[in-house]
Amino acid sequence: MTISAFGEAYSSFYDLIYADKDYEGECELIEAAFDRFSALRVKRVLDLGCGTGNHAWRLACRGYQVIGVDLSEPMLKIARQKKDSFHLPPGTTPPLFIRGDVRRLNLRVKFEAVLALFAVLGYQPENEDVLAFLQTVEKHLEPGGLFLADFWYGPAVETIKPEVREKVVAFSQGRLIRQARPRLHPEKNQCLVHYHLLMEREDGSIAAEFEENHLMRYFFKEEIEPLLELSGLKFLHLSAFGDLARPAGPDTWNVLLVAKK
Structure with a gap:
């Protein structure tokens, strides 16, 4: 049987499939980007397409207030069940996980940073989907707030x-x-x-x-920049995912985008 992305069966095996993924290292990368590009002190983080919460929980352990949003209820159920697997610092709030469509979301809350990790942006296949997604990002960012996303790089x-x-x-x-x-x-x-x-x-x-x-969907720099601009966001940086100093190129399949409001 063939079903759409992230159904109950796939979700149940998701963490097993990606048990070798370096989520801690990716959180280090996120914080390095915060330090380098943000003029704001990042306290509140919106994790769009949060999946089973692997980034959200680790960021909460680092002291951030995190809200995770995903369309897949099976993925969110797993994310919520992880509360006993992570030890949060005293006074830190556990991540809040909400079901929602990232193209139509309005939480009426602002964040210093919005994340779209593990190719979430690439799951917006058409330009209208991408624009709706980026408008969600802009809507939820404080002025000067950062947007971080990784995606497949066209070249x-x-x-x-x-x-x-x-x-x-x-x-x-x-x-x-x-x-x-x-x-x-x-x-x-x-x-x-x-x-x-x-x-x-x-x-x-x-x-x-x-x-x-x-x-x-995969993206070229020449198309992502105007899409950001149309959404009220400013392009800042594009590099190999995992290395802020390595330029994006024809050998960097996964890249990290940094933009700001």
Whole structure:
């Protein structure tokens, strides 16, 4: 069965699939960007497309007040269940997780920083989706507030080309096999990724099998700058994701965008 992105089945395996992702290192990167680019002291953070809360909880542990928003209720359920897995500093508020469409959100609260991490911006496939998303960002930022997002970088995507990939993750009951089959649509700056997931028990029998389609948008600097400007945001910086000093180029698939209101 093929379902839309981040359904209940995929969500239940999400943290297992990305157990090797360096969320702590990414939070270090976020704070480095705050230090370098923000004239404001960042206290309140809006995490758009927060998923299972892996950034939100870690940022809360660093003393930030975090609200996470996601459209997937199964992902949010997992995020809320993590309250016993993280030890917050005294006086720190746990993240608040809210279900909502990031293109139509209005919390009536302002933040010093808005985040869209792990290709959340790329899940806005059409220009009208991107503009609606960026208008949500602008609406929720304090004047001078920062917007940080990572996305697939067009020059790298069209140079390296997406390819079939398989990831195997072992766990106590067996192993999870995820195959990704991408289909590039350069005329739209989009890539449709078909995921096939198979969970095998230790004896080789199949415990679960399902599929999802994820439609991803990739961006070029020449298009993201005017989209930001149309939304009331100013482009500040573009670099390789993970290294603020490394310029974005045809070998940097994932890049970090920094903008401000």
